[in-house]
Amino acid sequence: MENKPEEPIAPENPIFTAIALGDLVEFKNILAQHKGNVDFFDENGMTALQHAAYKGSKEMVQLLLDRGADVISGKHEYNYTALHFGALSGNSEVCKLLLDAGAKPITTNSVGRTASQMAAFVGNHHTVATINNYVPLSEISFYSVPQGQQTEPYLPPFLVEPLHKFVLCVNIHPVRLGLNLQHTPALLDNADKVSNVLEMLCKREMTRGSETNEVMSFKYHYLAYVIREINNIRDKQKPIGDKEDKKHDIVEMFAKKLLKPGKDGVSLDLMDSFLKDCVREFPYRECTTFHQMVSSLTSKDPPPALSVINCTINGQRGFVDAIPYCSTCGEEKPAKKCSKCKSVQYCDRECQRLHWFVHKKACNRELSVPVITSNSKPTVDTAELTSELQNLVAG
Ligand SMILES: [Zn+2]
Ligand SMILES: [Zn+2]
Missing domain, CATH: 1.25.40.20 (Ankyrin repeat-containing domain)
Structure with a gap:
């Protein structure tokens, strides 16, 4: 300049x-x-x-x-x-x-x-x-150009943008990823190529020398794992000779598997074991990120695997905890509530529909008790924050 x-x-x-x-x-x-x-x-x-x-x-x-x-x-x-x-x-x-x-x-x-x-x-x-x-587009488009003796690139060029968008996702809840894939069917139609490229990106992040990014490497591995799982469901579903499979139903089956409550009626055991398997399959077992996840998951009172993975990828959340989540896909501050009981929240009708098989039991029960609904924001003392910030800037 x-x-x-x-x-x-x-x-x-x-x-x-x-x-x-x-x-x-x-x-x-x-x-x-x-x-x-x-x-x-x-x-x-x-x-x-x-x-x-x-x-x-x-x-x-x-x-x-x-x-x-x-x-x-x-x-x-x-x-x-x-x-x-x-x-x-x-x-x-x-x-x-x-x-x-x-x-x-x-x-x-x-x-x-x-x-x-x-x-x-x-x-x-x-x-x-x-x-x-954040990942620059060039990281993805790198694989859309034939390399060496290749006649065909690993990634068809028309998938560069959808894959880039998919990779940038911040909400890594597997059901949200499933819904994202449902909205970009080309990625699912090319699931083998896409998951292969994600695994190459996973490896690339680990072999950058001083710029190695273990977290991003794990994220790529995780995304590839989720795509493969959804694709497996699809393969099993596809009756031979069927013309058009319904992506809708595949994400629904995936969601039903993951959101099904365990014996205690609350904890998501299947989600947990699905995600633990993902951690277990991470190929770079020497790295700090892997060790931290394993020690969390094997601690005495382990947090759900989803929160371990979320913390790994998105970092520890500070002091803001009381944020409402979509009960289906984990999206923050969802716009809708169950109109009957108003005690659970969803992004939209689609998320509500996917969760109904779980919620219908609780919903009817809660109708008899008064439910307090509140959309109030978590309390953060903004004045205090501003002054702390000013101190920091001044310091
Ligand atoms: Zn949702
Ligand atoms: Zn309800």
Whole structure:
């Protein structure tokens, strides 16, 4: 970036006001009138892109990136990057845009913190997961080009984007993965190729020398494992000579297997053993990640395997625990409730339908007792957070 022409330094630039006010119309006007470099700096060395990221405005961030805004460099006094500001805003989509534009998750600020650590510090758990689960598209597209003597690549090029999207998923609940696959049937139709590529990615993460990423390696292994399992169900289902199998039913069978309560009526024993097998099959048994998972799973009062895997991939959740989950797929803050008893929540009708075989017993029972429903958010003292953050930034 050394060869860049003089940056337009204009502290009084009205674009900063437009961003602060969230005035998209004015923002677009200013951009339309301005030709050339859009890396405007304010008096603190913060760029317009950084302001827009901090504001959590997906539209403004996108517009600036479209105009070639620099996602890497800046003159912020504490070396915050646009990604740091996006992480603080808690808008995961903003972070995704910045990452797609080449933002580096490993860049630290002047107090040695990465963007994901800053997000964790302010309790933006989903943003932490989004950044930590990020993989550049090039990692996947690498396998869509024939290598060496190959006449055909490992991955058909049309699968690059759907697989990339699948890999970036933050909610790794197996039923959610099943539903994602149901929505992208091409991945399931090519399950062998896709799981093979995922296993190669798994190996690649382990053989990067100093940049080895055990967690990502495990995630690839896990995704391959889930795809293979769903594909096995499909193979067993497919009667010979059948023209069109119903992907709908396959995910339903998968969900019914995993969500079926065990003897105590609560714990998901089948889910647990399915996931433990996945850990057991992880080929890199010398690594720390594997050891940590095994010691959790074999501890005296072990947590469910799903939470062990989720912690491994998405990190320990901080102090925010009381978040409602979809009873089917684990998605956070689902939009719907069972209309009868209002005591369980779901993403949508599909999730509700998949869970009904379990819930119908409890639902009828709970009708006789008054149920308190609350959509109140978990209590986080934002004032305290803000002051802690300021201390940190100042320190
Ligand atoms: Zn759901
Ligand atoms: Zn109910």
